[in-house]
Each structure stands twice: as C-alpha cells, then as structure tokens.
Amino acid sequence: MIDLRTLREDPDRLRASQRARGEDDSIVDSLLALDASHRSALSSFESLRAEQKSMGKSVSRSSGAEKDALLSRAKELATQVKAAEAEAEALAGRLSAAAAAVPNLVEEAAPHGGEDDYVVLEEVGAKPSFDFEPRDHLELGERLGAIDTERGAKVSGARFFFLTGVGARLQLGMLNLAMQQAVEAGFTPMIPPVLVKPDAMRGTGFQVEHDKEIYHLPEDDLYLVGTSEVPLAAYHADEILDAAALPLRYAGWSSCFRREAGSYGKDTRGIIRVHQFDKVEMFSFCRPEDAAEEHRRLLAWEQEMLAKVELPYRVIDVAAGDLGTSAARKFDCEAWIPSQGRYREVTSTSNCTEFQARRLSVRHRGEDGKTRPVATLNGTLATTRWIVAILENHQRADGSVVVPAALRPHVGLDVLEPVKK
RNA sequence: GGUGGAGUCGCCUAGUGGCCGAGGGCGCACGCCUCGAAAGCGUGUGUAGGGCAACCUACCGUGGGUUCAAAUCCCACCUCCACCGCCA
Numbered sequence A: 001m002i003d004l005r006t007l008r009e010d011p012d013r014l015r016a017s018q019r020a021r022g023e024d025d026s027i028v029d030s031l032l033a034l035d036a037s038h039r040s041a042l043s044s045f046e047s048l049r050a051e052q053k054s055m056g057k058s059v060s061r062s063s064g065a066e067k068d069a070l071l072s073r074a075k076e077l078a079t080q081v082k083a084a085e086a087e088a089e090a091l092a093g094r095l096s097a098a099a100a101a102v103p104n105l106v107e108e109a110a111p112h113g114g115e116d117d118y119v120v121l122e123e124v125g126a127k128p129s130f131d132f133e134p135r136d137h138l139e140l141g142e143r144l145g146a147i148d149t150e151r152g153a154k155v156s157g158a159r160f161f162f163l164t165g166v167g168a169r170l171q172l173g174m175l176n177l178a179m180q181q182a183v184e185a186g187f188t189p190m191i192p193p194v195l196v197k198p199d200a201m202r203g204t205g206f207q208v209e210h211d212k213e214i215y216h217l218p219e220d221d222l223y224l225v226g227t228s229e230v231p232l233a234a235y236h237a238d239e240i241l242d243a244a245a246l247p248l249r250y251a252g253w254s255s256c257f258r259r260e261a262g263s264y265g266k267d268t269r270g271i272i273r274v275h276q277f278d279k280v281e282m283f284s285f286c287r288p289e290d291a292a293e294e295h296r297r298l299l300a301w302e303q304e305m306l307a308k309v310e311l312p313y314r315v316i317d318v319a320a321g322d323l324g325t326s327a328a329r330k331f332d333c334e335a336w337i338p339s340q341g342r343y344r345e346v347t348s349t350s351n352c353t354e355f356q357a358r359r360l361s362v363r364h365r366g367e368d369g370k371t372r373p374v375a376t377l378n379g380t381l382a383t384t385r386w387i388v389a390i391l392e393n394h395q396r397a398d399g400s401v402v403v404p405a406a407l408r409p410h411v412g413l414d415v416l417e418p419v420k421k
Numbered sequence B: 001g002g003u004g005g006a007g008u009c010g011c012c013u014a015g016u017g018g019c020c021g022a023g024g025g026c027g028c029a030c031g032c033c034u035c036g037a038a039a040g041c042g043u044g045u046g047u048a049g050g051g052c053a054a055c056c057u058a059c060c061g062u063g064g065g066u067u068c069a070a071a072u073c074c075c076a077c078c079u080c081c082a083c084c085g086c087c088a
Helices: A004-009 A011-020 A027-061 A064-100 A137-143 A149-156 A166-184 A198-204 A229-235 A288-308 A355-360 A385-393 A405-411
Strands: A119-124 A188-190 A215-217 A222-224 A239-241 A248-257 A276-286 A313-317 A329-337 A342-351 A362-365 A371-373 A375-383
Touching: A004 A011, A004 A027, A011 A027, A027 A064, A119 A288, A137 A385, A166 A188, A166 A248, A166 A276, A166 A288, A166 A375, A166 A385, A166 A405, A198 A222, A198 A229, A198 A355, A229 A248, A229 A276, A229 A355, A229 A375, A276 A288, A288 A313, A288 A329, A288 A342, A288 A375, A313 A342, A329 A385, A342 A385, A355 A362, A355 A375, A375 A385
Parallel strands: A188 A248, A239 A362
Antiparallel strands: A119 A313, A215 A222, A248 A276, A276 A375, A313 A329, A329 A342, A342 A375, A362 A371
C-alpha cells in the first residue's frame, strides 16, 4: 500500500514510478479525486454525527412536550447520519481498493523498463570448462539416484519430483548450511506455517483474487505460500515493534508452492521450475531509513552462501517493470547453468520499503513518539533450484559430482557417485 | 463435529441503554521527597483519521441489526478455555 499522504503531497513521485514500471500513471489523478471526495464525505458524516451525539444528550435531559419535539428532530437526524455514513464508507471502500491496486514506489536508482532491461552489477567466479560433454542436472540426478521426476509425475503430476538418497541429503545439507549461516549472522530461525489466511497473502502484496500462481484451498479459504516471506511478513502484523530492537531478522525454512500457471512448456525438464520446493529465506524488519543499506547486507549474505557452494554467478539489478507489486528494488543472483549455457535465477532479494508493513500494519515508534511503518526486506539463502547449479557445475566426466567443501560436513559425503551408468 | 464458559485501554479487572473512550489495580514515564534508593505522594500513560489550534470523529473479538442514543439489547461469525466424540 502506498501512503496516501505522500500521494497528496507529491503526486509526481508516483507518476514517475508508474512510468518507470511501464504502467499507467493516470491512476494518480483518479486516486487523488477519490481521496478528495472521500475526505469531504467523511467530514460531513463526522459533523452530522457530532450533532447527533449532542442532541442525544439533550433528549435524555428533557421531558414532556419538549422531549417529543427533540425526539422527532433526532429521528430525522439519525437517517441523515446513516446516509452520510454509508456514503463515506462506500467511498472509503473504493479508495482503499484503488490504493491497494497501486504497486510500490520504485527506488529512483532502479533501471527503467521491463524484464530484459536489467543491469548486470557484477560477475563472480569462473564458468567451469569441461573436457567432456557436460550432462544436465536431471541426467546427473538420475544417475546419482538423487532426483526422480518420473515417480514425481506418477504420484503428483507434472512438475513434481522426489529427492531420493543423496539428493535428499544434498538438499538437507544445503538448507542446514544456510540456516547455520543465518543463525551465525544473528537471524532467528523460523519454521512457519505454509497455509495462510487471505489477509496474510494480501498484506504481503499478492492479489489473491487474480493471481493464478497461488494455490487456494476454498474449503478453508487458506492459501499455500509460494515463499515463507508471506508468513514471516505477517508474523508481526498489527504490532508496534520496539524501535530499539530493529532490525528484526528472521530466517524461514519452508516448502514453497507455485501453480506455474502460464509457464506451460517452459523448463519442463528436471527441477528448475516445479510446483513444490524448499527454501531458506531471510526476512528483515528495519527502520525505513536503514532499508537500502539492509538490502545490500541481504545481498551480501546471499553472495556469501553462493561462495560456499562454489557457484559462478552474476548479480543483476532488476528493472522496474519486473519488480512485482511490493518491491521498490530487487537484486537477483543468477548462477551459471552449463547445460543451458546461460544464467538462471537462484536468489532474489527485494526491498519492499514500507509497502508491506503499511498493508499489514507493522509499525515502530519514531523519535517523535509517533508510530510509523517499518520497512520489510527479503532474500533467498538457498533453495531446491540450487541443486541444479551445484550438480552441473561440480560434475566430473564419470558422472560423479564433487560436493563443495563447505557442504561436506552437512551432507556427509565428499563426492556423489553414480549408482547406475 | 457436539455441549458449556469466556473475549473491555501493555497485563488484571469494573461496567446490563444516555452522566462511558470507558473507573480501579498492576506495570511504565516524569515530578516531589531522599546523600542515594525503596516506600509514599502527585501528574501522565491506547490506536487511527481530520483540524493552525481549542477540538471533533471512529474503535470495548469481527460483521450485521434494534434505538433519538449501544461496551451494555438481538442475530451471525471468529478466537480461546473445559469436557465429550472422531482422527492420528
């Protein structure tokens, strides 16, 4: 949710942001108009209501003929109050619906444009050179007895899989390593619910009514989360946080669920794009003025993890049009995937500024004693997709895969050996 | 799923139609007292919207309703507690 007060004071800022995203900036004018009529309706309701209350007191003090006269006037007033209230409420509803549809203000430094207008900030690590034809992650995974997509499809359908044997050990080890790093950095480890109420979903910035990406359980009106960002963001909903305790940093470990509607035919092989995967996610509540700095810290922690698993990658500054509803700025790390000869997203960190906090009502008390929204940020510390990059980048000619040194204590193996040739 | 009980200002609690946005206690903040502290005394202490301000309005689990007027009456729902049933 954008701040209506900021909108009134500086509408050009939202116009510029909308243009950077490649979206309609005329909503600014309709929002301003709606806001003005809502405020005038509200103030006329409030003065009518004040009159009604004081008249009610006169009624209780009077008696006889005077009381009857007052009563009939009071009745008249009551209908006016009711009408004025209904009017104000209707406008409030329209206003909040309109405001809720507006995406976050983008950070000025974010690249303008769409999906392909990202800016590469950094390339890290050398791409591996093989003196043999590298296998893709699925072939490797099958030979290692690590990934079983056939039975995944048999049991649950397309885009489902089993991690088996060393595959399961690899994922557990990797996620444990991520958790350990997070704890050492001062994060509170969390295992959140993965089914959430509509308010948690909406508060985090998802449009549950239109979003085809989200699994919904209509019987219970619960949503399966696509990331633990959702329950972690909502964790402090309706709370006023102690400013001295900020930043509050949480590391959530959860399964994530995505319908992948509209991605038919994309990444159908292997486990790059699946309906269910696991992820360790960093989440931070901080003061708005510290958010940009915190964002860089989250990125640095992601890079620390990528270094531990020894993957070549690049960092991109995602363009405004590709930010999603909540983010003001987003950095993705993309690991090199040898079988595809290109980089694929393995982490994503977003600065959502006060956008989610305003929707979820997560506040802190400022220097002046007044409550203000906090800023929220999130970032990936490890996820199932990393297995793709790890297997492919660390493979050897015989189909075995070297486990990166930092992972070995957590996986319990130095090398993953093929179980079938 | 069934039956019974309960949800009020950080916590506990008073409040059964107007004098209640709401009293008391605890906690907290500030002041007095003290060498310092405790005790004691005094003052203050929710959130949000609007107004330059005095101030106004909304909120007593949520949503509806009755009434000139609702924390208070009615209806539905939610949550919590207890017991029963069912499942693991």
